[in-house]
Amino acid sequence: MVPGPGGVQVFRIIVDTLLSGATEIEPVLDDTLNNHVGKKIFGAGIQHDGDTPKTGRPIGYGVCFVITGVAGCRRSPGIS
Numbered sequence: 001m002v003p004g005p006g007g008v009q010v011f012r013i014i015v016d017t018l019l020s021g022a023t024e025i026e027p028v029l030d031d032t033l034n035n036h037v038g039k040k041i042f043g044a045g046i047q048h049d050g051d052t053p054k055t056g057r058p059i060g061y062g063v064c065f066v067i068t069g070v071a072g073c074r075r076s077p078g079i080s
Contacts (some may be wrong), residue, residue, distance in 0.1 A: 014070050022072030029069075035062040 011027075019025055033049045041063060049060035 011070065015072075019070065019072035019074075021074050023075055024073040026071045027068065028071050030067045031064055032067065033060050033062050033064050035060055037061065 015022075015025060031050075033047050033051065036044055038044075043063050044061065046059055046061055047064045049058055052058050052060070
C-alpha cells in the first residue's frame with residue numbers, strides 16, 4: 001500500500017514541527033476492534049480480532065478502527 005500525497009504531507013508537517021530534533025522516527029499503527037452490536041452501527045461486520053486469547057476465535061463482530069501516529073526519540077542534553 002502506497003500512501004497518498006495528503007498522507008505524506010501530513011507526515012512531513014508532523015515531523016517538521018513536532019519532531020524536528022528527533023534522532024529516531026518510527027510510524028505507529030494500531031487496529032482496534034470495537035464490539036458494537038445493532039442494526040444501526042455503520043460499517044459493522046465480521047472482522048479479524050488479533051486481541052483475542054489464544055483459546056478464543058480470532059474473529060469478532062464490530063467496527064475496526066485504524067489509528068496511525070508517529071513516535072520520535074530525542075536526545076537529552078548532556079547524554080551521549
